[in-house]
Amino acid sequence: MALSTIPFSGLGADASNQGVNFRNLIINGDMSIAQRGTSSSSITSGGYYTVDRMEHAINYGTWTLSQSTDVPTGQGFAKSAKWDCTATGTPTAGQELKFRQKIEGQFLQYLKKGTSNAESMTLSFWVKSTKTGTYIVEMRDDDNNRNICQSYTISASNTWEKKTLTFDGDTTGAYNNDNGQSLQCTWWLGAGTNFTSGTLATSWESTTNANRAVGQVNLADSTSNEWYITGVQLEVGTSASDFEFLPYDVNLRRCQRYYYIINPNNTYYPTVYDFYAYNDSNCYAGFVFPTPMRTAPSVSMTNNATFLYYSAQTKTIDTSMLYSWQSDGVINYIRFYDGNAFSGQANKSGIFEGGVFKCNAEL
Amino acid sequence: MINKQNITNVLKVIDPRDSHVSYIATTSNNERVIVPEKTDNTDYQEILEWVAEGNTITDNGGGE
Numbered sequence: 001m002a003l004s005t006i007p008f009s010g011l012g013a014d015a016s017n018q019g020v021n022f023r024n025l026i027i028n029g030d031m032s033i034a035q036r037g038t039s040s041s042s043i044t045s046g047g048y049y050t051v052d053r054m055e056h057a058i059n060y061g062t063w064t065l066s067q068s069t070d071v072p073t074g075q076g077f078a079k080s081a082k083w084d085c086t087a088t089g090t091p092t093a094g095q096e097l098k099f100r101q102k103i104e105g106q107f108l109q110y111l112k113k114g115t116s117n118a119e120s121m122t123l124s125f126w127v128k129s130t131k132t133g134t135y136i137v138e139m140r141d142d143d144n145n146r147n148i149c150q151s152y153t154i155s156a157s158n159t160w161e162k163k164t165l166t167f168d169g170d171t172t173g174a175y176n177n178d179n180g181q182s183l184q185c186t187w188w189l190g191a192g193t194n195f196t197s198g199t200l201a202t203s204w205e206s207t208t209n210a211n212r213a214v215g216q217v218n219l220a221d222s223t224s225n226e227w228y229i230t231g232v233q234l235e236v237g238t239s240a241s242d243f244e245f246l247p248y249d250v251n252l253r254r255c256q257r258y259y260y261i262i263n264p265n266n267t268y269y270p271t272v273y274d275f276y277a278y279n280d281s282n283c284y285a286g287f288v289f290p291t292p293m294r295t296a297p298s299v300s301m302t303n304n305a306t307f308l309y310y311s312a313q314t315k316t317i318d319t320s321m322l323y324s325w326q327s328d329g330v331i332n333y334i335r336f337y338d339g340n341a342f343s344g345q346a347n348k349s350g351i352f353e354g355g356v357f358k359c360n361a362e363l
Numbered sequence: 364m365i366n367k368q369n370i371t372n373v374l375k376v377i378d379p380r381d382s383h384v385s386y387i388a389t390t391s392n393n394e395r396v397i398v399p400e401k402t403d404n405t406d407y408q409e410i411l412e413w414v415a416e417g418n419t420i421t422d423n424g425g426g427e
Contacts, residue, residue: 048364180403282379296399298365298406324376324385325397334397335378360364360396362405 024244025108025121026101026185027053029232031067031079032248033255035264039066041086048362051081052255055362057098060190061220062087071230072126072160076245080126080230083189089220097190097219099229102363104294105143105175105182111236113141118169123185124240126231127152128160130224133217136188136200137165140207143182144173148204151215162231164240170204179294181363185234188212189219189227253291260289262357266303275307276349277342282323283307283315285352287332289359296327297361299334305355309348315341317355329361365396365406367413375422386410386420 033052040049041064046057049065056065068082083099091097111119123137132154140147150165175182188195191213198210205211219225231243246254274286305317323337334357365388374387386398388410398406414420 045366045368047366278380284380295403296401298396298398298404300394300396319395322395322397323387324378324383325399326378326381326383326385327399335380360406362364 020244020246022244023233023235023241025103025183025234026232027254027258028251029125029230029234030077030243030245030251031081031230031232033252034067034079035255035259035261039064041065048259051079053101053258053362054081055100055102056083057096057100057186059097060091060095061085061089061097068228070128070228072128072162075126075231076243077126077230080128080228083219083227085220085223085225088223089190091190091192091218091220093192093194095190095192096188096195096213098186098188100184100186101232102142102181103183103185104179104363106177106179108175108182109177111169111175113170114144114172114174116171118171119236120166120169120238121234122164122166122237122240123150123234124162124164124231124243125229125233126160126162127154127227127229128158129154129219129227130158131217131219131222131227132157134215136191136213136216138184138186138188138212139167140184140186141170141173141175141182141204142184143176143180145207146170146173146204147201147207147212149201149212149214151200158226160228166238168203172204187229188216191216191218256289256291257294258360258362260293260297260359262287262359263355266354266356274349275352276347277307277309277345279346280340280343281337283317283336283342283345285334285336287334287357289330289332293327293329293359293361294363295361296325296329297359299325299360300358301355302358303354303356306353307350308353309345309350311345311348311350313345315345317352332359365390365394365398365409367409367416370410370413370418373410373413373418373420375420377424 043063064084071077195213200214201211277283301322307315321336324335369390
């Protein structure tokens with residue numbers, strides 16, 4: 001097709017056409033990307049475990065967290081995120097269970113928060129749980145310590161339901177225009193009395209903990225409890241449009257801004273453009289990330305690698321040799337150190353085989 | 364991603380090539396995480412909070 005024949009609306013320039021125009025502020029809302037793995041069991045503390053960009057805040061109960069293929073029928077989704085309670089818990093006053101995504105402030109500027117033209121946001125999602133009752137969704141402005149909440153009801157056990165919640169614009173407190181954490185979109189799944197003893201903050205207010213999760217059921221009160229979610233979309237305005245499906249590769253790249261595994265299956269040569277011994281003790285590997293990471297990431301190494309010198313010698317690069325890391329988020333140098341491991345090899349370059357490197361720049 | 368509860372020790376290291384500073388954080392499950400000295404890196408923020416709670420980064424002048 002000649003470029004001139006592509007309908008203008010097909011390029012997504014018109015926000016009303018339901019095409020791909022990146023109107024969804026949530027990344028990986030269809031839960032399709034899971035670089036860290038598809039299941040993690042015996043979880044008792046918070047972190048990122050399965051589906052990308054979704055953080056679990058956990059300090060009671062025991063959980064199996066997974067990427068599930070249980071999805072609402074006929075909606076186009078293939079994956080969901082699942083919480084499965086494997087040991088019950090009753091929250092103490094300050095304890096909480098939350099599923100959330102943190103969003104950079106520079107992605108939120110068009111919401112015009114903190115101005116008289118502040119935009120409303122609408123959140124839509126599919127949810128299913130064996131635990132019926134009232135649940136809370138919270139939008140929290142981390143730059144200005146403000147929040148707004150809405151409740152939704154799961155009325156039928158173990159049945160997919162679509163929920164749509166609209167949050168008013170906030171004329172107080174602008175989001176910082178940077179790569180820091182400005183907005184948390186949070187699904188509460190359990191809360192102690194510190195978060196439930198007040199009146200739910202259904203309008204923006206300076207955060208009062210007691211007003212954040214009023215009425216929230218406790219998902220950890222039975223080992224029969226499960227909670228699933230998919231099709232999450234947060235967009236400007238007062239109505240929900242159809243879910244914006246992105247091609248797999250586009251969705252993956254968006255996730256890799258925050259987390260990236262070099263050579264995830266330990267089966268091929270990592271994307272090294274430069275590898276050389278510097279002196280008797282140190283060698284360096286240069287990597288390029290496929291997309292700019294949010295900030296210089298942390299890195300850990302989980303499998304040994306091998307340095308193959310062009311002089312036909314080899315040297316095993318043990319994970320304990322990973323020593324420092326220099327990155328601007330795009331171009332990266334990893335330094336490996338080991339006494340005299342590279343004695344006599346200074347300035348020799350080569351190729352780098354194997355090794356798995358996990359790079360983290362999450363919010 | 365590390366959190367301050369799981370950090371067992373932190374070593375400051377200096378790259379011999381250009382004096383760039385990094386930290387090696389060892390966690391309770393023996394994971395070694397190399398953390399850049401960047402205030403917007405959440406792992407570095409966890410190290411700073413770990414220090415604020417009274418812990419000390421091992422600094423032997425950047426040597427290994």
